[in-house]
Amino acid sequence: MTYEEALTYLTAHGQQHLLRYYPTLTPAQQEHLLEQISNLHLERPQFQNREAAAQQRGHFAPLGAVTLEQIAEKADEYRRIGLQAIRDAKVGAVLLAGGQGSRLGFDHPKGMYNMGKTRDLYIFECLIHNLKKVTDEAEAYVPLMIMTSEQNDAETRAFLKEHDYFGYSADNVHFFKQETEPAVDENGKIFLNAPDQIVLSPNGNGGWFSSMQRAGLLQTIEEIGLEWLNVFAVDNVLQQIADPVFIGATIASGCASGGKVVSKADPDERVGVLCLEDNKPSIVEYYEMTEEMRTLRNEDGSLAYRFGVILNYLFRVDALMHTLGSDFPLHIAHKKISHLNEAGELVKPEEPNGYKFETLVLDMVHMQDSCLAFEVDRSKEFAPVKNAVGVDSVETARALLEQNGVVL
């Protein structure tokens, strides 16, 4: 793209300020900036009009889960099926670690956060420890694919290498980077954070499978013969990965996917709920639920929309292939975004000052024909580290780790 082409393109979309510093840049910097501009895709409706990104939702209906009691009755059978699938090299794990963890306010990849009090215990270490419990029992490795972002890739790789992958086999660890989207201010103008650098942030956790494709990992999946991928978030320190009982139950159910869920403590708890939308599995966010949906009860008195998701899903690889090339909705997140101000100084805001565009893994659930909701005990499997203090924080997650016998 030439300067003239960039100017015409940006002017057509009201973003010509991105060329403000162009005359002062070195030829290499100019080229760098033009390259970023050529990758912007500003013609998408979300960049024209933020409201256009709001999704039209269909008709919601409750979806039941296999409950803790039902799972306990068949746990041995499910475990046997799941362990066999792992031994047959049918199961891979995908760690979503490309987020920015802005609420935690930690300047490194979230997995590097030290949960220990008297010793070092990093989040990555907690997760790999949980995965190793399964692979030791199965006596077979589960390939672990780690999604990083442009910003945290090098640091994540170096950290895991330095710690010898916390005892996992390096040959079974694969990294891939997710894509980026530009961030905009409250008026829809794209931010710069250096004269030749557009603010590009990770594009959300929904694009993991297409990013794996771009990184060439689908070939690896095919070569190994993986049939299931267990996708999970970095920030739940009690996350059970490649759980054989979950794998076995999902395989036995014949569903195309499975999602671990926890029973909501009360109707107003702020979690997304696994349900049906136009007869397909879907997740309705707490703020999208009407009062009637929130309080609707089954005959036995339990909440009808009861099962909250914890970002731990199983997807069948052949069903995922059908999602490639699909248009994921772009969600808008109000965030704190460092940027150059009018005077050309770098500003680090204390409050959200702009918007990022993200695809979400929950939209991938809606692309599946079926999903087994699999209930787990939240006190054993759900300790999210989202905030520095308060709800879902380092403190609450530490307490849950200790409750589960982990020495900190």
Ligand code: UTP
């Ligand atoms: P969150 O939605 O909590 O986002 O991620 P975040 O970026 O980590 O944190 P905040 O909102 O800025 O505080 C849920 C999971 O999805 C991953 C995160 O790493 C986490 O495992 N994620 C999120 C990605 O891999 N990429 C993204 O672009 C966003």
